[in-house]
């Protein structure tokens with residue numbers, strides 16, 4: 001019998017395979033993003049039936065094969081029941097998982113994005129931060145971990161840290177007043193409160209990421225900026241994002 005490995009992580013997606021099997025994409029602490037086959041688990045009384053579902057946090061015992069990994073058993077640690085309570089929570093959590101799957105690479109250490117997803121689901125459970133705000137914070141943060149971080153602490157042209165009041169989406173960060181005036185491309189004016197919000201998100205430890213709410217006008221500007229930044233730097237269309245538009 002081959003040796004088993006224990007991995008801990010969140011199931012990002014599940015696809016049916018054959019008559020009774022499922023293929024799971026799991027974001028794990030130990031192995032990054034992995035694909036695991038769960039044989040026979042679609043039979044209703046199968047012990048793996050309940051743990052081979054998306055968006056749950058589990059400890060998995062797997063056998064690592066040369067080509068495929070196989071699931072032997074799983075111990076559910078957090079089922080995040082709130083995420084499945086209504087359509088809005090289902091769409092948002094599915095979207096967050098879809099982004100996590102897209103922005104991670106097999107064979108890489110992806111603990112930052114795993115932790116981000118975990119604190120995001122936990123914030124949804126707590127329900128103190130509105131979902132549209134959680135979404136934009138998550139998008140900004142996952143891009144940072146992926147390597148498309150927005151430069152918000154110093155002018156991307158001269159490096160100065162004062163009078164940062166313009167954002168260049170294409171260049172990926174803020175410009176100081178002097179550089180913004182001298183630049184042919186210009187940029188978008190950014191309110192100090194919105195800049196501060198982005199600086200906070202991009203520098204705060206994850207445990208405190210979802211610890212604030214914004215006034216309506218600040219939120220709207222923040223949302224507009226993140227949405228536009230995301231669209232310019234990410235060409236992919238996300239299925240769950242289209243579902244969110246129907247809400």
Ligand SMILES: [Zn+2]
Nearest residue numbers: 155158176179
């Ligand atoms: Zn400058």
